[in-house]
Amino acid sequence: MKSHPDSSLAFVRNVQLRHLRCFVAVAQERHLARAAVRLALSQPAVSKTLAELEAMAGTRLVERGTAGRRGVQGLSAAGEQLLAHALRVLEALEASAQSLAPSSGERLERLRIGALPSVAPALLPQALTEFRERWPHVQVIVKSAANASLLDELRAGELDLVVGRMSEPGLMAGLSFELLLAEPLVFAARAGHPLARRGASVQGVLGCPLVIYGEGTIPRHNTESFLSALGLALPANTLQTLDVSVARALVLLSEAIWITPLGAARADLEEGRLVRLPIKTAGTEEPVGLLLRSDAEPSALRSAMAALLRVGAKRQSALPRRRQSRVARR
Numbered sequence: 001m002k003s004h005p006d007s008s009l010a011f012v013r014n015v016q017l018r019h020l021r022c023f024v025a026v027a028q029e030r031h032l033a034r035a036a037v038r039l040a041l042s043q044p045a046v047s048k049t050l051a052e053l054e055a056m057a058g059t060r061l062v063e064r065g066t067a068g069r070r071g072v073q074g075l076s077a078a079g080e081q082l083l084a085h086a087l088r089v090l091e092a093l094e095a096s097a098q099s100l101a102p103s104s105g106e107r108l109e110r111l112r113i114g115a116l117p118s119v120a121p122a123l124l125p126q127a128l129t130e131f132r133e134r135w136p137h138v139q140v141i142v143k144s145a146a147n148a149s150l151l152d153e154l155r156a157g158e159l160d161l162v163v164g165r166m167s168e169p170g171l172m173a174g175l176s177f178e179l180l181l182a183e184p185l186v187f188a189a190r191a192g193h194p195l196a197r198r199g200a201s202v203q204g205v206l207g208c209p210l211v212i213y214g215e216g217t218i219p220r221h222n223t224e225s226f227l228s229a230l231g232l233a234l235p236a237n238t239l240q241t242l243d244v245s246v247a248r249a250l251v252l253l254s255e256a257i258w259i260t261p262l263g264a265a266r267a268d269l270e271e272g273r274l275v276r277l278p279i280k281t282a283g284t285e286e287p288v289g290l291l292l293r294s295d296a297e298p299s300a301l302r303s304a305m306a307a308l309l310r311v312g313a314k315r316q317s318a319l320p321r322r323r324q325s326r327v328a329r330r
Contacts, residue, residue, distance in 0.1 A: 010056065011056045011057060014056050015053065017093070019052060019056070020086040021090065022035070022039060022041075022053070023061065023079075023086055024087060024090060024157065025038050025039050025046075026046065026050060026072060027072075027079070027083050028157065030072045030074070031072055032046050032047060032071075057078065057082065060076050061076055061082060062075060062076070062079055063075065063076055063079075080155075080173065083155075084293075084295050087295075088295060088297065095297070108139060109135075109137065109138045110139045111138055111139070111160055111302065112141045112143070112158065112159045112160045113140065113141065113142045113161055113163070113305065114142075114143050114150035114153060114154060114162040114163070114164065115142060115143070115163040116144070116146075116147060116150070116164050116165065116288075117145075117242045117243065117264070118183075118213070118219055118260060118261040118263060119163050119164065119263055119288050120142070120163070121264055121267060122262075122263030122264070122266050123180070123309055123313060123316065124142065126312050126315075127305065127308040127309050127311075128140065128142070131308055134304065135301065138301060145242075146217055147165050147218060148167065150162045151164065151167055151171050151291065154175060154292075154293060155174055155175060155293065160296075160301070160302050161291065161302055161305065161306060163180070163288065163289075164288070164289070164291055165218050165286060165288060165289070166287060174293060174295065175291050175292065175294060176291065176293075176294050177289045177291055178290040178291075178306075179287050179289045180289050180290055180310065181263075181313045181317050182285040182286060182287050183262045183263050183285060183286060184262055184281045184282070184284045185222055185259060185261060185262075185281045185284040186261075186269075186276045186277075187200065187205055187257055187276065187277040187281075188257070188258045188259075188260060188269065188277070189208075189251060189255075189256075189257050189274065189275055190255075190273070190274060190275070191272055191273060191274065191275050193255060193257075193275065194255070195277055196277060199278065200278060200279055202227070202230055202279060203232070205257050205279070206234075206235060208256065208257045209237075209238075209239065209254065209255060209256040209257070210234065210238040210239065210258075210259065211238070211239050211241065211251060211258040211260075212238050212240055212258075213240065213241070213242060213260070214242055217242065218286055219259075219260065219261055220240075222284045222286060223259050226281060226283075226284050244260075244264050247260065248265070252268075252273060252274070257277070258274075261286065263288070288313075290306055290309055290310070292306075
């Protein structure tokens with residue numbers, strides 16, 4: 001966010017914490033009314049404070065929605081830059097307040113994790129269990145959502161780390177990505193499914209009820225690309241959900257086939273509740289990694305969880321494939 005030296009000096013002299021808190025709330029909530037509720041202010045007060053900040057910055061920071069002033073489409077380029085600095089200021093202030101707290105009083109520490117629904121079942125349970133053993137007094141919050149939403153919240157400082165996927169370059173600004181593993185798509189069915197007994201083809205699968213991921217997700221894109229390469233397309237009557245628990249329950253209770261990244265179905269495949277149909281899906285592997293804010297302050301909690309996730313990913317990658325192959329041939 002470039003500006004004239006005089007205007008920069010005026011900004012430093014006049015900006016107050018209330019301006020930064022208001023701006024961060026609007027950036028995170030993406031809605032003026034919700035930001036007002038969060039800050040315990042009226043919406044006109046939020047609008048006024050935001051206008052003051054934009055006047056001091058000498059540029060627009062927030063792009064208002066087309067459906068009225070309450071909605072927020074996003075941040076301008078200058079707004080994105082200011083958000084990174086505002087988050088650091090507020091985080092430093094919070095850390096200072098904690099350091100001044102009486103040593104005898106308990107201090108709440110918190111770790112906020114975002115994870116894709118298709119990734120969380122394979123990587124998070126073991127890492128969370130080991131983290132709890134080492135850090136029993138930490139409050140851990142796990143949010144599962146689509147990749148774009150998780151990256152927005154990570155960038156806005158609402159999440160400390162995300163287990164997700166790479167995105168478009170514009171959405172990766174200010175974020176770092178560390179590869180953990182790559183997962184292929186699998187076609188999963190209940191044990192005893194007719195296609196598991198007599199063999200399966202992609203055409204045969206398309207004749208069954210399908211459970212797939214929603215539009216705009218990477219697993220859905222990979223599913224459509226896989227079928228398109230074979231000259232095929234998804235039927236119109238598919239069931240679409242991001243909820244892994246709903247997907248697996250439907251498959252266990254019916255003749256439905258679940259097209260999913262391997263990690264989401266791995267435990268059920270290993271236990272024999274689901275079987276992997278013998279359909280080759282080479283080329284559908286999608287990188288899964290650890291995403292962090294590039295400008296985030298060092299955190300022992302975040303570093304500990306990241307280390308556990310790396311170990312878990314190596315453990316998953318090293319699992320023998322014999323069990324999966326044996327189940328698929330049943």
